[in-house]
Amino acid sequence: xxxxxxxxxxxxxxxxxxxxxxxxxxxxxxxxxxxxxxxxxxxxxxxxxxxxxxxxxxxxxxxxxxxxxxxxxxxxxxxxxxxxxxxxxxxxxxxxxxxxxxxxxxxxxxxxxxxxxxxxxxxxxxxxxxxxxxxxxxxxxxxxxxxxxxxxxxxxxxxxxxxxxxxxxxxx
Amino acid sequence: xxxxxxxxxxxxxxxxxxxxxxxxxxxxxxxxxxxxxxxxxxxxxxxxxxxxxxxxxxxxxxxxxxxxxxxxxxxxxxxxxxxxxxxxxxxxxxxxxxxxxxxxxxxxxxxxxxxxxxxxxxxxxx
Numbered sequence: 273x274x275x276x277x278x279x280x281x282x283x284x285x286x287x288x289x290x291x292x293x294x295x296x297x298x299x300x301x302x303x304x305x306x307x308x309x310x311x312x313x314x315x316x317x318x319x320x321x322x323x324x325x326x327x328x329x330x331x332x333x334x335x336x337x338x339x340x341x342x343x344x345x346x347x348x349x350x351x352x353x354x355x356x357x358x359x360x361x362x363x364x365x366x367x368x369x370x371x372x373x374x375x376x377x378x379x380x381x382x383x384x385x386x387x388x389x390x391x392x393x394x395x396x397x398x399x400x401x402x403x404x405x406x407x408x409x410x411x412x413x414x415x416x417x418x419x420x421x422x423x424x425x426x427x428x429x430x431x432x433x434x435x436x437x438x439x440x441x442x443x444x
Numbered sequence: 445x446x447x448x449x450x451x452x453x454x455x456x457x458x459x460x461x462x463x464x465x466x467x468x469x470x471x472x473x474x475x476x477x478x479x480x481x482x483x484x485x486x487x488x489x490x491x492x493x494x495x496x497x498x499x500x501x502x503x504x505x506x507x508x509x510x511x512x513x514x515x516x517x518x519x520x521x522x523x524x525x526x527x528x529x530x531x532x533x534x535x536x537x538x539x540x541x542x543x544x545x546x547x548x549x550x551x552x553x554x555x556x557x558x559x560x561x562x563x564x565x566x567x568x569x570x
Contacts, residue, residue: 300536306547307533345530349551368449380450386455397550402488405546407555408472411465418457 280351282320282328283441289336290343291317297344305412311386311420317325318382318428323441326366333358353396360392361385378432379425386421390414446470472544479561480543482522484515487553496520496558510552522556530569 293313301308313336320329337358341351365385370377376384390413398406435441483506484491492505494517504525505515512528521541524534527549534549547556 274446277547297531306537307531337461347530349553350530368453371449375447375449376453377447377450379446380453383450383457386516391460397548400550401485401548401553401555403485403555403557405544405555405559406548408468408544408546408555411461411468414457414461414464418461436450 273319278324281322282332283322285316286332286335286339286416289313289332290339291318293336293340294402295345299418302320304415305409305416308416308420309412310382311389311417311424312360312384312430313390314361314385315428317358318365318378318385319367319431319435321362321369321380322432323379323435329362330359331367333362333425349400353393353400356396357389357393361389364388377425378429379422382425383418383421383429386424387414468544472542480520480558482517482558483554484509485555485557494522496522498542507552507554510554513549513554515556522558523547523557524554527552546556 290313292315293355296310296312299310301310316336317329317333320332334355337351337355341347344350346354351416362385365381365388368381368384391410394407394413398404462490479495480497482494482496484494484507486507491507494503494505496517496519499517499519501518503517505517507513507515512526513524514526516523518523523539524537524547527534529549529551531551534547534554539548540547540556540558543558543560546555550553
C-alpha cells in the first residue's frame with residue numbers, strides 16, 4: 273500500500289471514530305452507572321489494529337480523543353482521561369491480536385480492550401481526583417463495560433468480513 | 445466463533461469483577477456507623493463536610509471559583525444540582541445517600557463522597 277492511500281485511509285478511520293464518539297456522547301444508557309458509554313469508537317480501533325498495526329491504531333486513538341475533547345469542549349482533563357483509557361485498551365488489544373490466529377477471537381479481544389479501558393479510566397480518575405473512593409465504581413463499570421465489549425466485538429467481526437471482501441486494502 | 449483464549453479473558457474479567465465487588469461490599473457495609481458524613485472535595489482540598497442525616501432543610505453549597513457548580517444537600521442525601529461542565533456526568537449521577545457512594549465532576553476535579561464515622565471518633569454534631 274502506498275503512503276498516500278494509507279494516509280487517506282487512516283484519516284477516514286479517524287473521522288469515523290470521531291463521529292462515533294460524538295454520537296455516543298449523546299446517548300445516555302439506562303443503567304445505574306453514570307458516564308458509561310457504548311464504546312462504538314472501539315470498533316474503528318479494532319479494525320485499524322487488524323488491517324494496519326498497533327502504531328496506526330495508536331495514532332487513530334490519540335487523534336480521536338484529542339479532536340473529540342476539542343469538539344465536545346471537555347478540555348485537558350477530559351482529554352487525558354479518555355486518552356489514557358484509549359491508549360491502554362489499544363495496547364492490550366494489539367498485544368492479544370498478535371497471538372490471535374487460533375487463540376483469541378475478535379469478541380475476546382474487544383472485551384479485553386473494554387476492560388482495560390474501564391480499569392485504566394477508573395485508575396486515572398482516582399489519580400486526577402486524588403481520591404481512592406472512585407475505585408468503588410469499578411465492579412459496576414466493568415460489568416457493563418464488558419457487555420458493551422461483547423457487542424462491539426460482534427459488530428467489528430461483521431465489519432472485518434465486509435472490509436476483507438471489499439478489497440479496499442489490496443489495491444495499489 | 446469463540447476460541448480457547450476467550451475463556452481465559454472472560455474468567456480473568458469475572459474474577460476482577462467478583463473480587464472488586466467483595467472489596468466494595470466490605471467497604472460499604474463492614475461497620476455500623478452512627479453517622480454518615482458527606483465530604484465535598486476539589487482536588488486535595490476538602491471544601492465541606494456535612495452530616496447529612498442531621499439536615500432538616502435544603503442546604504445549597506457553591507464551589508469557590510466554579511460559580512456554576514451548585515451542590516444540594518438535604519436530610520440523608522446529597523447531589524450535584526447544577527454544573528456547567530461539558531459532560532454533566534456529575535448531575536446525571538443524581539442523589540447519593542449510602543456510605544461508599546460517590547458523585548464525581550471530572551472536569552472540575554470535584555468529588556462528593558459519603559463516609560461513615562465510628563462512634564469511637566469524637567464528633568460534635570450540634
